[in-house]
Amino acid sequence: MKSGFFIRRAAVLGAGVMGAQIAAHLANAGVQTLLFELPAEGSLRSGGEPTGVLLAGAAEGDSNANVVKALDVLKNLDPAPLASPAKLAIIQPANYADHLDKLRGCDLVIEAIAEKLEWKSDLYRKVAPYLGERAIFASNTSGLSINTLAQAFPEQLRHRFCGIHFFNPPRYMHLVELIASRDTEAAMLDQLETFLVSSLGKGVVRAKDTPSFIANRIGVFSMRATQHHAQTFGLSFDTVDALTGRYLGRPKSATFRTLDVVGLDIFAHVVAMMRETLRDDPWHAMFALPDWFERLVAEGALGQKSKRGVYLKVGKDIHVLDRHSGEYRLSAGKAADEVQNILRERDWTRKLSALHASNHPQAQFLWAVFRDVFHYCAWQLEHIADNARDLDFAMRWGFGWDRGPFEIWQAAGWQQVAGWISEDIAAGRALANVPLPGWALEADRTGVHTQEGSYAPVDASQQPRSTLPVYRRQLFPAQLYGETSQYGETIFETEDARLWHMGDDIAILSFHSKMHTIGSGVLDAIQRAVDEAEAHFSGLVIWQAEPPFSVGANLLQVMQGVREDPPEAGLLGKLKQVASRVKYTVAGGGGVGELLDAAVGNVPRVEEVVAQFQRTTMRLKYAQVPVIAAVDGLAMGGGCEVAIHCARIVATLESYIGLVEIGVGLLPAGGGCKEMALRAAQAAQGGDVFHFLKRNFTQIAMSDVSKSAEMARELGYLRPGDHIVMNRYELLHVAKQEIAALAATAYRPPQAELFPVAGRSALATLKVGIVNMLEGGFISEHDHDIASRIAEVMCGGDVDAGTRVDEQWLLDLERRHFMELLATDKTQARIEHMLKHSKPLRN
Structure with a gap:
């Protein structure tokens, strides 16, 4: 790393699911890491007085028992957060009562506590006096305002503060969103990006300080649009999953199985946050959950972690919730032969054209989802991302799509698809009645990605890739549709x-x-x-x-x-x-x-x-x-x-x-x-x-x-x-x-x-x-x-x-x-x- 900047030691504040796994991945990279949590109840403070009741299994007087328990959980998670059990030794337990002074030796501090503004702000005020002058402090948040969070910092430290959004599980998900506040020092952000890319192996996307940033903003909308159209076209949950997985270049878990993996309560929280913070969004009506979803959450049927959600395993059989009866039945949904033949087509021009032309409900459902996702991405691009490349990579790296939405649109024929979208908007078939932005309808536009760069709405230019020195190490970086690589x-x-x-x-x-x-x-x-x-x-x-x-x-x-x-x-x-x-x-x-x-x-x-x-x-x-x-x-x-x-x-x-x-x-x-x-x-x-x-x-x-x-x-x-x-x-x-x-x-x-x-x-x-x-x-x-x-x-x-x-x-x-x-x-x-x-x- 250049400019004499090295991350020799890091700290993670918060030993919950994300905090512990971020610490694990820092350990995978060989970074000595402190993992902080509240002191255990019942442990002895420095003054010798007990603080309450000991955690089950914790050693008497062990103030780090909460962290020790979190590290024990790490060892049993599947997929494993640690590249080797031996890496656990690199993580040192710590607590806020006894060890804040150790933060002075940390080059990077990542806060990863619960998504509550007041909790985060209180913690910042508590730890700020212990931070080194050149330490980077980053909040791992999936959507809270970075500028608002920065206000809890002393003014003289705000230039070292930024947002960082790891995707779960941190070891395996390539995407990290990096978000600057108004006061963030540009050189510091470059240093952090370099570390994330080379030392942690991540694909970094710079996101604007908008609710849910890029990947969750588009990904959650896509899932809500899919749920909405599934109900409109009368498709069962398992049929939707048969249609929206690998056939579309998405993960095998598709839509509703992904909800079970993520956790219905987590998804409900994100949707609620978007409903609260995106009141001016033309698609605001989409940020409300259907009755069946809220009923499952109320019953504690949260998906994989509760062993029941949209799906339920009965013996060796997989059952799926019937939306109408509220009961589970044997899962047997599949793509109709006619639609399956369309989906097997590898050429996106022919695939999307056939879906648009077909009268089959499954094909109409798929076209409707594509149309509304394309529409949403085009409208929101200028608000959430610097360029189309960042949006597409966010979806590829954060949600596991083989191609980002703009890539698919471009591959399918930009002008033809834009015309179809505009026709559906005019006919009232789209989920919002706002038109496509002017740039998307330009007569000579063939897409957003070219060899020279990707479309940036702020100045209507083709923005080239980052020139940070770390990217010179990527001789053949991830390639977008519309780019070509000459392999020597x-x-x-x-x-x-x-x-x-x-x-x-x-x-x-x-x-x-x-x-x-x-x-x-x-x-x-x-x-x-x-x-x-x-x-x-x-x-x-x-x-x-x-x-x-x-x-x-x-x-x-x-x-x-x-x-x-x-x-x-x-x-x-x-x-x-x-x-x-x-x-x-x-x-x-x-x-x-x-x-x-x-x-x-x-x-x-x-x-x-x-x-x-x-x-x-x-x-x-x-x-x-x-x-x-x-x-x-x-x-x-x-x-x-x-x-x-x-x-x-x-x-x-x-x-x-x-x-x-x-x-x-x-x-x-x-x-x-x-x-x-x-x-x-x-x-x-x-x-x-x-x-x-x-x-x-x-x-x-x-x-x-x-x-x-x-x-x-x-x-x-x-x-x-x-x-x-x-x-x-x-x-x-x-x-x-x-x-x-x-x-x-x-x-x-x-x-x-x-x-x-x-x-x-x-x-x-x-x-x-x-x-x-x-x-x-x-x-x-x-x-x-x-x-x-x-x-x-x-x-x-x-x-x-x-x-x-x-x-x-x-x-x-x-x-x-x-x-x-x-x-x-x-x-x-x-x-x-x-x-x-x-x-x-x-x-």
């Missing part, structure tokens, strides 16, 4: 992969395959890329423009020459066509449904593919220039094997890494077992190899996947020299910097050496444990067989403990056991089950 200069390109560079001496390899699966074409490309890098470049980065890194090997493509068809056919469709005429069905390293069919007589070919995979991973490991795996998202099975053989891994925090082949009845055969056995030997440093091996064996045999890059390090997939990146858009920059650093220090590949294996005595010990698991009913007979084979490979086979072998010894064992498992009926049954149900079979 091509070195070579095949159907399976592309090798390219950005005008420097670092080569970059990206896969073209679906889910970045690894078939023979990708393996050939990797080896060719290493050749090119050794001949002409200082290093090679394996990087994908979009996650995942790779879900594993795609041996179907290798064996049958099947290429991915359009989505309506797809890989699984091909498999169904050929399944009846093959003898062997195996999965090669993906563990997530990327399957292969090996025709009768082609078993030698399968073995050659496995050998090719092994040669490729060894080529990566012993390349004469450094190869960096830039991992984002899933790196499973063969994808994990590729990554762990590279000189370094640079991984985003949200990287999920594991060797999961056992799920389809196989073992890792691309060097995964070998490499983890070798790492155990290296960790032992001449001592007891088995002590280190048993952990690595267990995680492969149990198909363990890391729940973050931090946990991947704990599992041994990331080494001490590997790096974790908080912002996925900085991943390529950091990977290239790592190449430069390695090249600058005269990189040499590791030397191939003999290493000790645990041998038959360790194998016997592991097999005893496997038998105990079988007899205890924890694993099946086939699990026992696979685990025993994994143990044999990782222990080095039937040899004495301490026998020194080379890597090829273990690779040969991997390949032999892979082929033997591939021929078994139970492995084939697992793969068939994965094909049909997309989940593992434990037979």
